[in-house]
Amino acid sequence: MQVEAYAGEEMVLNMGPQHPSTHGVLRLELETDGEIVRKVIPHIGYLHRCFEKHAENIDYPGVIPFCDRMDYIASMNNSLGYALAVEKLMGLEVNERVKTLRVLMAELNRVASHLLSIGTYAMDIGSFTPFLHCFREREKVLDLFEWLCGARLLYNYNWVGGVSHDIPEGFEAKTREFVTQFEPVIAELDKLLSYNKIFLERTADVGIISEEQALSHNVTGPNLRGSGIGWDLRKEEPYCGYETYDFEVPVGLGEHGPLGSCWDRYYVRVREMEQSLGLIRQALERLPEGDVHEHIPRRVRPAKSEVYDRTETPRGELGYYLVSDGGLIPFRVKVKSPCFTVLSLLPAIAKGGMVADIIAIIGSIDIVMGEIDR
Amino acid sequence: MEYLREVLTQQVAGYDQLPEVLQIFLPMLLACLLCLGLVALVPLVAIWGERKVSAHMQDRLGPMRVGGWHGWAQTIADGVKLLLKEDIIPAQADRLLFKLAPLVVFAGGFAAFVVLPFGERFIVSDLNIGVLYIAAISSLGVVGIIMAGWASNNKYALFGGMRAAAQIVSYEIPTVLAILTVVIPVGSLSMQEIVKAQSGGVFNWFIFEPVTFLAFWVVFLGTLAEVNRTPFDIPEAESELVAGYHTEYSGMRFAFFFLAEYANMFLVSALATTLFLGGWHGPGFLPGPVWFILKAVALVFVQMWLRWTLPRLRVDQLMHVSWKVLLPISFILVLAAGTLALWREGAP
Numbered sequence: 071m072q073v074e075a076y077a078g079e080e081m082v083l084n085m086g087p088q089h090p091s092t093h094g095v096l097r098l099e100l101e102t103d104g105e106i107v108r109k110v111i112p113h114i115g116y117l118h119r120c121f122e123k124h125a126e127n128i129d130y131p132g133v134i135p136f137c138d139r140m141d142y143i144a145s146m147n148n149s150l151g152y153a154l155a156v157e158k159l160m161g162l163e164v165n166e167r168v169k170t171l172r173v174l175m176a177e178l179n180r181v182a183s184h185l186l187s188i189g190t191y192a193m194d195i196g197s198f199t200p201f202l203h204c205f206r207e208r209e210k211v212l213d214l215f216e217w218l219c220g221a222r223l224l225y226n227y228n229w230v231g232g233v234s235h236d237i238p239e240g241f242e243a244k245t246r247e248f249v250t251q252f253e254p255v256i257a258e259l260d261k262l263l264s265y266n267k268i269f270l271e272r273t274a275d276v277g278i279i280s281e282e283q284a285l286s287h288n289v290t291g292p293n294l295r296g297s298g299i300g301w302d303l304r305k306e307e308p309y310c311g312y313e314t315y316d317f318e319v320p321v322g323l324g325e326h327g328p329l330g331s332c333w334d335r336y337y338v339r340v341r342e343m344e345q346s347l348g349l350i351r352q353a354l355e356r357l358p359e360g361d362v363h364e365h366i367p368r369r370v371r372p373a374k375s376e377v378y379d380r381t382e383t384p385r386g387e388l389g390y391y392l393v394s395d396g397g398l399i400p401f402r403v404k405v406k407s408p409c410f411t412v413l414s415l416l417p418a419i420a421k422g423g424m425v426a427d428i429i430a431i432i433g434s435i436d437i438v439m440g441e442i443d444r
Numbered sequence: 445m446e447y448l449r450e451v452l453t454q455q456v457a458g459y460d461q462l463p464e465v466l467q468i469f470l471p472m473l474l475a476c477l478l479c480l481g482l483v484a485l486v487p488l489v490a491i492w493g494e495r496k497v498s499a500h501m502q503d504r505l506g507p508m509r510v511g512g513w514h515g516w517a518q519t520i521a522d523g524v525k526l527l528l529k530e531d532i533i534p535a536q537a538d539r540l541l542f543k544l545a546p547l548v549v550f551a552g553g554f555a556a557f558v559v560l561p562f563g564e565r566f567i568v569s570d571l572n573i574g575v576l577y578i579a580a581i582s583s584l585g586v587v588g589i590i591m592a593g594w595a596s597n598n599k600y601a602l603f604g605g606m607r608a609a610a611q612i613v614s615y616e617i618p619t620v621l622a623i624l625t626v627v628i629p630v631g632s633l634s635m636q637e638i639v640k641a642q643s644g645g646v647f648n649w650f651i652f653e654p655v656t657f658l659a660f661w662v663v664f665l666g667t668l669a670e671v672n673r674t675p676f677d678i679p680e681a682e683s684e685l686v687a688g689y690h691t692e693y694s695g696m697r698f699a700f701f702f703l704a705e706y707a708n709m710f711l712v713s714a715l716a717t718t719l720f721l722g723g724w725h726g727p728g729f730l731p732g733p734v735w736f737i738l739k740a741v742a743l744v745f746v747q748m749w750l751r752w753t754l755p756r757l758r759v760d761q762l763m764h765v766s767w768k769v770l771l772p773i774s775f776i777l778v779l780a781a782g783t784l785a786l787w788r789e790g791a792p
Contacts, residue, residue: 081599083600083603084599089686105760192755195755196675196677196754196755197753197754197755198502199498199501199752202503203503262753266754266755268754272756272757272761424760425603425684426678426684426758427758429684
């Protein structure tokens with residue numbers, strides 16, 4: 071670190087890698103002038119676990135548990151992207167029940183992920199109670215997942231050509247029950263947090279990502295939609311039959327200040343949870359009969375080819391680039407991470423803010439270091 | 445203290461035979477010990493209370509095991525744990541200041557208990573400048589906080605210390621001005637005089653008069669900021685500054701900061717009770733000190749309620765509230781109180 075190079079008036083503050091609200095092991099080098107932050111330099115790599123190298127040494131299904139461990143908050147969505155990419159590579163078509171179950175689990179997982187994001191964001195802003203309310207609800211989703219496949223966080227659920235377990239008896243009723251009791255909680259959250267005067271003051275005029283910035287830095291997911299651009303892969307390039315579901319893509323409206331602020335990104339997530347609940351209901355209603363192991367290949371051995379496939383995770387577009395040399399082991403697995411691209415924008419939007427704003431911005435872009443470092 | 449001496453003279457045989465020095469000194473010692481006991485007891489109860497209040501607001505139970513009934517002994521167990529922990533002083537810290545800071549912070553809160561009028565005769569010392577004394581001595585805490593922030597040799601602690609200094613100094617001004625609106629009609633700075641001016645029924649309390657009603661809210665907000673409670677808890681903002689000025693403290697030294705925080709919460713609530721809520725006055729079925737403590741505890745509960753509901757302000761917004769909102773309001777209130785007092789006296 072070149073401390074000598076600084077002008078002298080500024081203090082260098084190392085925020086992280088051990089800090090309560092850098093959401094994992096992100097390290098920020100802040101150049102501060104009093105409370106004003108002149109410069110932000112993010113340092114990543116503290117959670118690097120050689121995902122891509124690992125993937126080059128195991129067979130195709132063996133990569134799935136590693137996918138789960140990238141974005142450990144939204145494992146279902148991570149492995150879904152990988153499974154879809156391998157299926158595309160092999161030209162495999164799955165049956166309707168598998169597709170519906172994948173949608174169901176992905177949306178449940180999206181709700182759980184957004185709950186964590188919203189809860190920790192409230193805590194970053196200094197409000198502790200919404201955090202615990204969110205975690206109480208998230209716990210119910212995790213209980214459902216535990217019942218489904220035995221794991222609460224890292225599921226290894228989406229396999230190539232199918233899913234690991236069919237839903238247990240009574241799962242549908244229990245999920246419906248969760249959806250019904252969760253809807254009023256969102257309204258409660260709005261009252262307690264979203265429209266709180268202090269919360270608005272802290273977030274509605276902070277960390278503005280303009281449309282151009284968002285597009286030029288390849289910002290995706292709720293962060294992009296917070297800037298008013300209604301791009302959602304579930305609508306634009308549907309997979310798993312998303313085109314047959316009825317749902318909306320919430321975008322930021324700039325109701326309480328400039329468009330693309332922290333509050334817009336936060337609120338897009340709240341409204342996405344509502345849409346996800348609708349998707350869960352629809353998936354439960356249609357749930358066709360079928361065998362979830364019907365299309366699982368005995369041996370995953372794609373022909374020599376390559377494929378790029380992307381899906382919409384709770385954090386944005388997660389892309390997998392797979393190269394097969396015709397063997398049992400992938401030649402190359404490259405991941406395009408949505409968190410990485412949005413973090414690259416942090417120095418631009420955080421400059422000139424206050425120390426407290428940095429925390430508000432990091433929370434609002436909802437990064438998971440496991441996915442950035444892999 | 446005079447009352448204590450009278451009691452001792454009447455109850456203890458041969459007390460008036462003791463040397464004059466002892467006759468004065470013993471009640472002093474006793475009063476100090478009572479105060480110390482109170483200052484130690486109040487945080488113990490308040491910390492347990494805060495954990496229970498927060499737990500029930502957050503759909504949890506809070507401590508349930510230690511001591512049996514609703515985990516009432518949890519804070520004592522925690523206190524013992526903190527006492528037994530290793531005493532760590534960072535290698536690069538300023539050792540003298542680092543050790544002194546918790547004591548200064550605690551002493552500020554402790555010394556202010558001396559003038560709290562718990563009852564008609566339950567007051568350690570009814571200073572004729574009681575209100576001024578509280579305002580002055582409770583600001584001693586900020587010196588300790590800056591000492592802690594500086595001595596820790598930690599950037600977060602320094603940030604916390606500087607924020608605390610700015611915040612407490614800013615909020616002191618509107619608070620003291622708002623307190624003046626009570627002092628003007630009473631015409632005395634003595635705590636007992638202020639309480640006595642509110643005798644004769646609930647509606648003689650200052651909170652039920654227009655000017656002092658507004659002043660109550662200014663004082664409540666100002667003192668909330670002075671004791672660093674949410675939404676003004678930026679000096680120890682966990683998500684930004686880890687733990688603010690006490691980041692580097694552990695064990696008993698940390699416990700001192702913690703105790704001081706809760707003692708101060710009670711102190712400012714007791715101050716607001718004295719000034720606006722009629723002090724120890726209340727319907728006759730309960731004795732004065734009980735009313736006083738009940739009212740103060742009710743205000744402490746409001747502080748906890750706010751803490752577990754609201755997010756935190758940013759440092760510039762905090763300054764905005766103090767200098768651009770509360771200060772003008774308190775100036776107007778002082779003017780109004782003065783005009784009212786003149787008008788009531790019938791002076792031109």
